[in-house]
Amino acid sequence: MRIGILAPVTWRTPPRRYGPWEQVASHLAEGLVARGHQVTLFATGDSVTRAQLEWVVPRPLGESPPDDPDLDQFLHMVHAFRQAGRFDLIHNHLNWQPLLFAELVATPVVTTLHGAAMLEPASRRAFLRFPHRPCVAISQAERDAVPGLDYVATVPNGIELERFTFRDRPGEYLLFLARMHPAKGPDLAIEVARRTGRRLVMAAHIPPDQEAYFEQEIRPLIDGEQIRFVGEAGPAARDRLMGGALALLHLVRQPEPFGLTLAEAQACGTPVIGFDRGSVREVVAHGETGFVVETLERVCSAVEQAVRLSRAACRQRVERFYTVDRMVEGYLAAYERVLSGG
Incomplete structure (x- = not known):
């Protein structure tokens, strides 16, 4: 498959220290590459990956805060969605904002919630505006906390x-x-x-x-x-x-x-x-x-x-x-379900 991974740009992928969302995006990208898939990682310019790296934000916003971080975040998303036609699927690890762009492209977009909808009322309201967009929960507790979304899988995070x-x-x-x-x-x-x-x-x-x-x-x-x-x-x-x-x-x-x-x-x-x-x-x-x-x-x-x-x-x-292999297997099954229309 040709897969685009949209990672956050608050920290490097993988993070030097803190950065759980970036860590999961990194593990997934590397695991997919190891299985022979064509992966493009959209992350910060200093990120380290065996996937093809695409970037417009050179340094993590958490390390080098710009005057307008929202602008950098949206430029990052625009850069990814401009290339949507290259991919069979885009996997979003960047909260609800990319769903605005997902409405404008034909490429399927899968979003891992990462706790945002569970813990943040504003994010929960935003996700519920897109109930037709496929989502992945990282635990059953997260899934139970936010009913009403189109869950295609529950995939626990994995570690190396x-x-x-x-x-x-x-x-x-x-x-x-x-x-x-x-x-x-x-x-x-x-x-x-x-x-x-x-x-x-x-x-x-x-x-x-x-x-x-x-x-x-x-x-x-x-x-x-x-x-x-x-x-x-x-x-x-x-x-x-x-x-x-x-x-x-x-x-x-x-x-x-x-x-x-x-x-x-x-x-x-x-x-x-x-x-x-x-x-x-x-x-x-x-x-x-x-x-x-x-x-x-x-x-x-x-x-x-x-x-x-x-x-x-x-x-x-x-x-x-809770291994990376188990996580990658779970996401591949989720991708197949989305691409088959199941």
Whole structure:
């Protein structure tokens, strides 16, 4: 097939550090190329890919913010849709805005929701204006949260297992690894560390609009000993931090569309302790590869039980459900369904 992958341009594809949508777009493009498909990746000019790279935005908007980022975003979309006739299908990883252009071309456009419609009321309203456009959910929870769309598949995100080192011995510290935002529960992770007496390592990307929150609400709680902040973690650091942890804490306050870190931690053999929000109970097998609970009291109890869980079972769950190969297979089936009119 001739496939156009429309990636975001906030970060490089693949991202140097943070950038979950870009990471999925990268894995998919590389996986499709490996299977012999003709893939064109629309991404930033510094992106790294075996696909044909097309770009109009030279550097990630998140690293080199322009005066008018909306203009750059739309120029990026226009560049892709001008070439729509080259492709059998365009796969959109850039929220709802490309659907405006999809109305003007004959080439089928498939959109992965990536949590936007689930978490953002404005995005949800926009997607619901295009109920005839084929969509892919990344979890059943996402699909259930936004009924009324034309779902052609549910395809969980996949990771490259070889990038995550399995460690059969549990560490002693708890890990918070997420975007710094109240919805991600960094304050709750700190409270769990205090209640259990465990050390907590925090690795987080801090968006510009959350710098004040971090400085006012979180930094005063960091003592550098029991509570330690190590900044944003790139691929090698993520592997090391996850593999060395007793458990990953995922105490989100909002529904989780998927949660790449949940799969990544389990790939290292590290169980996940998370609140029962959205897809957490799908990705984590309660009582086997972690604990899916409802209160901080249950989280604290789960911390003491985490050492008894099989780290091999954590790795095996990812091998079974959350690899790049499984993801690519799921998307190819979705493409075939769209192209056949099914």
